[in-house]
Amino acid sequence: MKAFFKRFARNKGAVIGLIILAIILAAAVLAPYFYPTSPWRMVTRPFLAPMAMDGYWLGTDALGRDVASGVMHGARVSLIIGLVSTLTALAIGIPIGALAGYFGGLLDDALMRFTEFFQTIPAFALAIVIVAILQPSLFSIVIAIAIVSWPPVARLVRGEVLSLRSREYVQAAVVIGQSTPRIILTQVLPNTIAPITVMASIMVASAILLESALSFLGLGDPNMMTWGYMIGAGRTRLIEAWWISFFPGVAIFLTVLALNLVGEGLNDALNPRLSREGG
């Protein structure tokens, strides 16, 4: 464990990413304390430029809503959706990959065709269609993101399981008569946790990008202030009030960047042999 932290800390980018992530997490948790009123409420006059008035340091939008409040409250939604949809995608992808890799044969063929099918479809267009038809809500957004992002998980898990299946300790478990589900759950899958963790951190980042794109198009949950919604709402007043769209975009960028950096750091720390290859 200590060695893990040491390796992680050696990657400067990963440490910076972790710090940014901690700040965003703090913003998400503390949003209701700093801005107890709803971010949808009009608080002062509209189109206030950043720093123009004390207390509204990111300015206000076309309806006099505080941009800073929106950015902080938006962090909650982005992080929750990123996390929950990634967990859902893992819940779909891991079983499919494990079954395909462990049993092989016809089942593997069928499951991999199924996975390929979902990889062929234009992901973002499918997400739009799902959310639009099921009506925008936290639930439909999470489902849509999970449905378009599980295939890489299935492929990764399948590959790992395929190579682990023939290891001696797994063979030993078979010989002493452990049941197949128990072998998969206790012998094989625990050894795939490292690559899955790395992939999951990148998936949270893509999920946040995807959610912001959906709410930019007006497919966000109508009850939640999201970064994508703010950018979309500020779009029509771009010339007079660039800050309405600018700051939520910076927030998305920082979050996605941080998650990617942390993912790279995890990769280095969990696969020490592969890291630092070619600088």
Place this chain on the structure above:
Amino acid sequence: MPLLRFIAGRLVKGVIVLIAIATMNFFLIRAAPGDPASVLAGEAGAADEEFLRQLRQQFGLDQPITTQLWIYLTDIITLDLGFSYRQGRPVLDLILERLPATLLLTGAAFIFSLTLGIIFGILAARRAGKWSDSVITTGALFFYATPLFWIALMSQIIFALWLGWLPNTGFRTIGAGYTGLRYALDVGLHLILPATTLGLFFTALYTRMMRASMLEIAGSDFVKTARAKGVPEGRIVRRHIARNAILPVVTLAGLQAGQIVGGAVLTETVFGWPGIGRLMFEALSQRDYQVLLGVFFVSSAMVVLFNLITDVVYRVADPRIEVGR
């Protein structure tokens, strides 16, 4: 003729994928809250009773679900993608009218990002660990982590609104009446911002892939042999490493084609580019689900076709590749 057989096999596979997508569309409509007829008609209240009855009849909505699915699939196969009540025109017409603009945009963005990504990837890999590598990888990380639509908006502010160098929105200058070469130049000017902003994310992606691919090949035995034989460094990079590194990147890029089509929805929305992405956005705000599903189906078909073409091209270009399974 193994090639013909290979193409035929791929075609069959593509058709199966398209049928599966149509089936998925069919069940999605039924998963929507409310009566399928009013879902198909679009925005509640926009459709009159007469139209609803016509829809029920057309889709056989009073018949068993298997019959309904059959009717839906035969419609799709005969290229009947439904009728947009909102626009008063068949969905297929609407899409075909908008398709060329999207093909132009996505094609330009694809070529732009692939070329630039390969060049940057080679440069970064050659100077791995030096500052120019850091600049390129940091830039790639920046564009990889930034939402595409935000980049589009910001470049619109900077280059069109503040600096006034490029046109703000649209496909051509309205009312200018340009023809011939002048028209092409006008469209080209309008294309620059949308194609670049759409392409930047993919440039970042391809740069990262190309760099990794270069570094991987650089460690292989035949490169060491070439070096031991005293082949000049520039020649090793060009002839031995880059040539072999490009192939997997192009393969992956071909598989990513679907993502570019998805990104086009955002870019076309921001820049008012009259393609099928913009059509999808309009359908979204009007709850015109037949158009929405139609665009989704056609863009999937585009991706299937593109994947097929890339597969065939590789098969011809590099006999080592065993594409078929």
